[in-house]
Amino acid sequence: MISGRLPRLPERWRVVAVVPLAGFAVAATAAAEPPSVADSVQVEGDQIVVLIAGRDQGSTTGISSVDGGVTWSDYYGRPVRPPQTAACVPGQPQRCYRVLPGRPAVAESDDGGKTWRPSWSLSDDQYDRLARRYDPSSTAGPRSLALAVQARPGGHVVVVANGLDGVLVRDVAGTWRREGWPEPLAFVGDETANLDPEQRVALVLAALMLLGAVGTGMRRFGGVYAASALVVCVGLYVALGADGDPAALATGMTLLGAMVCLAVAIAGLASGVAVAVGFGAAPLVYAAVYVPFYGWVHGMPGSYAMAVGAAVVMTAGVVAASGALIKRDIHHRTATYGPA
Incomplete structure (x- = not known):
């Protein structure tokens, strides 16, 4: 008992x-330090080139696209000019874009940069997920670092070096999409929050x-x-x-x-x-x-x-x-x- x-x-x-x-x-x-950062983008002829910092892949320093950011391939070369944080559409000096300092966001202007309005940004939860992948004290931070604008048939495209988040593209229809780390860089973005x-x-x-x-x-x-x-x-x-x-x-x-x-x-x-x-x-x-x-x-x-x-x-x-x-x-x- x-x-x-x-x-x-x-x-x-x-x-x-x-x-x-x-x-x-x-x-x-x-969190851990990120392996790669998309830190610069520029137009070279018919190419848009995104340069990658922190990537240990021999002489490859980035990726390039000849179809306005639809597909990408390895780029072998070195930066030819400093990264730019603002640019206007070729032939349309009134239509301009710029990255906003310290955060993943882009603004646009229709008056040559006199006034600006939001064009794209991460939501708070998207930002939180991205920030949790990396050391928050990193100077790379989750933020947009540079952009380039290229005239294309039917309009123009904007490609943004989006720091830890890889590549951001605005297509000729005006739709923004986060490409992240597209092929051949898909392996770079395997980290989870x-x-x-x-x-x-x-x-x-x-x-x-x-x-x-x-x-x-x-x-x-x-x-x-x-x-x-x-x-x-x-x-x-x-x-x-x-x-x-x-x-x-x-x-x-x-x-x-x-x-x-x-x-x-x-x-x-x-x-x-x-x-x-x-x-x-x-x-x-x-x-x-x-x-x-x-x-x-x-x-x-x-x-x-x-x-x-x-x-x-x-x-x-x-x-x-x-x-x-x-x-x-x-x-x-x-x-x-x-x-x-």
Whole structure:
């Protein structure tokens, strides 16, 4: 017969279970240096040439197009003039374009540059996705760096060296399209938005779900267990985001806390149902947190705020379902063995 006090959820566990949800909205960004930057564009006869910085491909320094940016091929050569940030349509000096400083955006003018109006820019979420691929302190930044205008049958095209985002083209119909890194540079743009901060939160919340569920099934030593579980979660969070000695110290703290939690859970006669629920719910919490952000970097949901909302709702659903299962187990044992 099972004896002793029936498990109750300590007050401290309510705090432990709720506070980390705020981490979704404040996750910071960190990322790798970009391999290539489209930093200059110029017209050479019937060619439009986009020059690429940071590309280690022998003597190839960029790509060129002879059909107004529809198709591209490798360009072998060196810059023949400094990059230009503004240009007018050949034969139409009143129609001009310029890149806007410090951001990925282009303006246009119909009066020779006296007044300007927006012509193209990234949406906030497109900008966020792009910025997350790279070190935000990089001077290359997500921004438009240079452009060139070429007269074409039926109108004109504008080609923009769009920095980290590769190539931007306005066709003769007036439609802007982000070419990114077209062939033969398609491999350059394989980087995806950095989700290390979100994955870090997902892992910590999954650990918290596991430890919290086990904690609700403790018959004794609840205070010691809760303190050890907090050490595990804090140590894991630091270890996942630190380097060198701090990471090593945090990893040691996490392992020590986990061993104490295991010993205390055994000594405290943790409920088998609570343990099973914890091990089952932990990967579900990880998926509930991480999947919406993984979808966001691929365009669905369309905004980061929606991803945050989806992660919170899905995580709350897993926690609520897990709590219901544990509560049912407590009621069952109360009915079987009597109140504590």
